[in-house]
Amino acid sequence: MPSYAPAALKAVLGPTNTGKTHLAIERMCGHSSGLMGFPLRLLAREVYERVVRIKGADQVALLTGEERIAPPGARYVLATAEAMPVRGGFGAFSDFAFVAVDEIQLAADPERGHIFTDRMLNARGREETMLLGSASMAPLVRSLLPKAEIVSRPRFSMLRYGGPQKLSRLPRRCAVVAFSVEEVYRVAELLRRHRGGAAIVMGALSPATRNAQVAMFEAGEVDYLVATDAIGMGLNLNVDHVAFASLRKFDGRRTRRLTVAEMAQIAGRAGRHQRDGTFGDVGAADGEPAFSAEEIERIEEHRFDPVEQIFWREADLPMDDVDTLIEALMERPARPGLRAAPESIDLAVLQYLADL
Structure with missing residues (x-):
């Protein structure tokens, strides 16, 4: 196999809400061209809109499984990881001064991991490349990319366990996370009855509907948001508290309890740069126990097992x-x-x- 690590390569690693994606956007906009790959269509769309405000719509493209906005002269491309034009596809989208890949810890996912592994090992910018993700990836980055510079991003706000709470007693500016479409709508309906309204964010919604729901929450028209675990992948939301409707999810193969790293990825969306956040649960209907004392401690202290293996397939x-x-x-x-x-x-x- 070839050697994967060029000189101008940084791995920016740290907990959620540490500004990794914001840093990459700033760096990309300082280059003559750029490409960023994301784990979610919703996140790619959010960053696309941010870059459009900076560079103008004629300079920015969006490539996802459901949307393709590709102006002829676009120099900045925001894409899902699968849609990243890393091997000369999509016309001129094959050579960029800057390249970034977000959430590289997803290389350990059995279903999509090989895509993130390929981007991590092979997607490179002419002048600068950034790999963004969890600190749990540091040992593997050192092993597979020995010339990469590892930059640690500390979290400047505290994340604390707020305990279990009934839906009717949840604090304002709260996101409730569920792991099925049915559960999302059930929780949203209960919040509408008890608290007056809730926005919904999940991948099954159209881009226009999702954007409208996010805007409604951000504008303060409603104080509650019900979302799938997509919220953990960097969506820029003003959330003070994250409540889990369940600690179990179907991962494409089986229904299982979340890992501590997955819990932390979601819980970490609570709070902002220097504003503390809290997380808790609303009592799982499936009878699954709430957070253990060890899980709470590890989430609050950002202590996770290192990723030891990532999935690979010839690309x-x-x-x-x-x-x-x-x-x-x-x-x-x-x-x-x-x-x-x-x-x-x-x-x-x-x-x-x-x-x-």
Whole structure:
């Protein structure tokens, strides 16, 4: 395998709400061109709107699975990780002075991890590259990218456990996090009955509807927001308290309890730069115990187990014939710290069609 680390490479690591994404936006806007990859369409759209205000709509593109805004002269591209034009696709979007990849700890996700691993190892800017994510990625960054400079971002506000509370007694400027569409709507309806209203934010909504819901909360028209765990991925919301409706989620394969790192990613959205935040729960309907004392302590102190392995799949795929393509998709990684991605639907379908 090739050597992955160029000289102008920084890994900016730290807890949520430490300004990592804001720093990358500032750095990108100081370059002649730039590309940033995000884990969520909603986050890519939010940053797109921020950069448009700085550079103008004719200079900025948005590439996601549901939206494509690509002015001919665009020099700054905001995209989901999957849509990042890192190998010459999308016309001129193949060469950038600055490149950033957000939430690189998602490289440890079985379903999407290989995408983030590829971007982390291969997406590079001509002049500067930034990898943004959790401090739990530091050991792997040092191992896989030994020439990368690691920059630690401390959190300047406190995050404290506020205990369990009934929905009817939640404080204002609160986000309630649920892990299914049904639960989001159920909680939102209860908040409307007891507290007068709630905004809803989740990926299933159209971009226009999501933006309108966020604007309603940010303007103070409602004091409560009900969201999926998408809120943990850097959405810029003015939230003082985060309440968990459940501590279990379906991860695409099974329903499981959140890891401490996942809890902290979500809880950490409470508070702002120097304003403290709190987190708690509203009593899970599934009977799952609330936070343990150890979980609370680790979340408050930002102590998480280091990520030891991330998922990898060959990304530079040969298209000469089907057999060669399948062989490349089944290749095993040779470097420590990289783990073969689980067999995906695209590979299974390709193998099935090849056998017909």
